[in-house]
Amino acid sequence: MFSEFFQFSFSGITLGAIYALVALGFTLIYNASHVINFAQGEFLMIGGMGTVVLMDAGAPIYLAIPGAIVMAGIAGVLLHKLAIAPAKNADVVTLIIITIGASIFLRGLAQIFWGKDYHALPAFSDTESLSVGGAVLLTQSLWILGIATLLVVALGLFFTRTALGKALLATSMNKDAASMVGIKTGAILTLAFGIAALLGAVAGVIVAPITFTAYDIGIMLGLKGFIAAAIGGLGSSTGAILGGLLLGLAEAYTAGYISSDYKDAVPFVLILVILFFLPNGLLGSRAVERV
Amino acid sequence: MSETLLDLSGIRTGYGRIEALHGLDVTIDKGETVALVGANGAGKSTLLRVISGLQPLSGGSVTFDGDNLARCKAADRVHRGIVQVPEGRQVFAGLSVEDNLTLGAFSRRRDKTVPDDLDAMYQRFPILKEKRRLHAGNLSGGQQQMLAMARALMAKPKLLLLDEPSMGLAPLIIDEIFGIITELKQEGITIFVVEQNASEALAIADRGYVLETGDIVATGSGEMLLNDDSVKAAYLGG
Ligand SMILES: Nc1ncnc2c1ncn2[C@@H]1O[C@H](COP(=O)(O)OP(=O)(O)O)[C@@H](O)[C@H]1O
Ligand SMILES: [Mg+2]
Numbered sequence: 123m124f125s126e127f128f129q130f131s132f133s134g135i136t137l138g139a140i141y142a143l144v145a146l147g148f149t150l151i152y153n154a155s156h157v158i159n160f161a162q163g164e165f166l167m168i169g170g171m172g173t174v175v176l177m178d179a180g181a182p183i184y185l186a187i188p189g190a191i192v193m194a195g196i197a198g199v200l201l202h203k204l205a206i207a208p209a210k211n212a213d214v215v216t217l218i219i220i221t222i223g224a225s226i227f228l229r230g231l232a233q234i235f236w237g238k239d240y241h242a243l244p245a246f247s248d249t250e251s252l253s254v255g256g257a258v259l260l261t262q263s264l265w266i267l268g269i270a271t272l273l274v275v276a277l278g279l280f281f282t283r284t285a286l287g288k289a290l291l292a293t294s295m296n297k298d299a300a301s302m303v304g305i306k307t308g309a310i311l312t313l314a315f316g317i318a319a320l321l322g323a324v325a326g327v328i329v330a331p332i333t334f335t336a337y338d339i340g341i342m343l344g345l346k347g348f349i350a351a352a353i354g355g356l357g358s359s360t361g362a363i364l365g366g367l368l369l370g371l372a373e374a375y376t377a378g379y380i381s382s383d384y385k386d387a388v389p390f391v392l393i394l395v396i397l398f399f400l401p402n403g404l405l406g407s408r409a410v411e412r413v
Numbered sequence: 414m415s416e417t418l419l420d421l422s423g424i425r426t427g428y429g430r431i432e433a434l435h436g437l438d439v440t441i442d443k444g445e446t447v448a449l450v451g452a453n454g455a456g457k458s459t460l461l462r463v464i465s466g467l468q469p470l471s472g473g474s475v476t477f478d479g480d481n482l483a484r485c486k487a488a489d490r491v492h493r494g495i496v497q498v499p500e501g502r503q504v505f506a507g508l509s510v511e512d513n514l515t516l517g518a519f520s521r522r523r524d525k526t527v528p529d530d531l532d533a534m535y536q537r538f539p540i541l542k543e544k545r546r547l548h549a550g551n552l553s554g555g556q557q558q559m560l561a562m563a564r565a566l567m568a569k570p571k572l573l574l575l576d577e578p579s580m581g582l583a584p585l586i587i588d589e590i591f592g593i594i595t596e597l598k599q600e601g602i603t604i605f606v607v608e609q610n611a612s613e614a615l616a617i618a619d620r621g622y623v624l625e626t627g628d629i630v631a632t633g634s635g636e637m638l639l640n641d642d643s644v645k646a647a648y649l650g651g
Contacts, residue, residue: 285522289519292505295507301465302487303516303517303568304488
C-alpha cells in the first residue's frame with residue numbers, strides 16, 4: 123500500500139523534473155522576449171535523437187550526449203538569429219506562429235535525416251533498478267533527479283552571481299533601459315534561446331532511457347512543459363518547477379491508481395482546473411519577482 | 414576654444430507615417446550644460462532616444478566626438494560615453510539597488526575600478542547604500558530617480574542625457590535632484606537635460622533650446638530664455 127504510493131510518487135517526481143526543465147526553458151524565453159516558444163519540445167528531440175544518431179555513428183555515449191546537447195544549443199541560437207530576430211517589428215502572436223513553424227521544420231528535418239523509428243538509449247548506470255522497501259526504483263530516475271537539480275542550481279547561480287545572468291534579467295525587465303546601460307539586448311535574447319535549448323536537450327537525453335525517443339517526441343513533451351509553465355504562472359521560474367512537479371505527480375497517480383489510458387489527458391484537465399481557480403497560475407502576476 | 418561634443422544635424426524621425434521631429438539642429442560643446450524645454454508630446458524623449466541610438470533616423474546625422482554614429486548601436490554608444498537617464502527612471506525593479514548600480518557599469522565590466530566607483534557612488538548617495546539590498550522597485554520616486562542617475566554615472570558618461578528628471582517628484586526632492594545636476598556640471602560632465610518643467614532646467618543651463626511639436630522655435634542662453642516673454646508665457650506659467 124505505502125510502497126505503491128512511494129513508487130508512484132517517485133516516478134511522478136522523475137517525470138516532473140523533466141517537465142520542470144522544459145517549463146524553465148519556456149519561462150526563460152517568455153521573460154526575455156514575451157514569446158512562447160513552441161519549438162521548445164524539439165530541443166528535447168534533438169537531445170535524444172542526436173545522441174542516438176551520434177552513437178549509431180560510433181561515438182561513445184559520453185561524447186554523443188554532449189555532442190547532441192551542443193547541436194540543440196546551436197539550433198536554439200539559429201532559431202533566434204534566423205527566425206525570431208529578423209522579424210523584429212512583428213507582434214508577439216506572429217513570433218509565436220514562427221516558433222510553431224520552426225518546430226514543424228525541425229521535426230521534418232529529423233524525420234527525413236534521422237528516420238521515423240523509436241529508439242531507446244541505454245540507462246546511464248549498469249544496474250537498472252533498485253528495490254527500496256518493496257518499491258522498484260529505476261537508477262535512471264536518480265540520474266534525472268540529480269542532473270535536473272544540478273541544472274536548476276547552476277541556473278540560479280548564473281542569474282544571481284554573474285554579470286551576464288543579471289544582464290539577462292535586466293533585459294527581461296526593461297529592454298530599453300538595458301540598452302541604455304550598454305547591454306546588447308539582441309545578443310542577450312540569442313543567449314536566452316541558447317540556454318533554453320540546452321535545458322531542453324539535457325531533459326531530452328536524460329529521459330530517453332525511460333521513455334524512448336523519436337523524431338516526434340517534442341510535440342507532447344513540449345506541450346506538457348508549456349502546461350507546467352502555465353500552471354506555475356508563466357514567467358516565474360519557481361512556478362515552472364512547481365508546475366512541472368505537480369504535473370508529473372498528477373500523471374503518475376492517475377496512471378497508477380486509475381488507468382494509464384488517462385495519463386495524457388491529465389495535463390489538460392489540470393490546467394483547466396488550476397487556471398479556473400487561479401487565472402494567473404500558482405505564482406503568476408507578481409511582476410516584481412519574475413524569473 | 415570650445416569644442417563640439419555632440420552635433421545633431423537635420424534630425425528627422427517618426428513613428429510609422431507620423432513624423433515626430435522635422436529636421437532639428439542641436440549642438441552641445443564639451444563641458445556645457447544644455448537644456449531642452451517643451452510641452453508634453455513636443456518630441457523631447459524622441460530626440461534623446463535618437464541620441465542613444467534607440468530611435469532610427471529617417472534623415473540627418475548624429476556626430477559625437479567627431480564621429481558619425483550612423484552605424485553605432487545603442488550599447489556601443491554607452492561604451493563611447495553617451496549615457497541616458499530615461500523618462501520615468503526605468504530602474505530594474507526586480508533587481509537589488511546594488512545590482513542596478515553594477516549593471517550601470519556593464520559597458521566597462523572588466524574595468525578593475527568598478528568596485529571603487531561603487532563605493533564613491535554610495536558616498537555621493539548615502540540613501541542608496543542604506544537600501545542597497547532592497548529591490549529597486551521598493552524605493553520611493555525620488556530615490557529611484559537618484560538610483561537611475563547613479564546607475565548612469567557608473568558608466569562614466571562623457572555626455573549625460575537626462576529625460577525629465579523632476580517628473581512626478583515633490584518640490585523638495587526636485588531641488589535635491591537639480592542640486593546633484595549642478596554638482597555634476599561643476600565636475601565637468603557635459604549634460605543635456607530635457608524638461609517640461611522649464612524654469613529649474615533653464616536656471617542651471619548654459620544654453621537652452623525650446624522645442625515645439627518637432628521643431629526648435631527658440632534658442633539662446635539659459636538666462637535669456639528664462640526672461641523671454643514668449644517662453645515665459647508658454648512654459649513658465651506667465
Ligand atoms: N511609441 C510611440 N508610438 C507612436 N507615437 C509615439 C510614440 N512615442 C511618442 N510618440 C509620439 O511622438 C510625439 C513626441 O513624443 P515624445 O518624444 O514622447 O514627446 P515628449 O517627450 O516631448 O513628451 C508625440 O506626438 C507622441 O504621441
Ligand atoms: Mg518625454
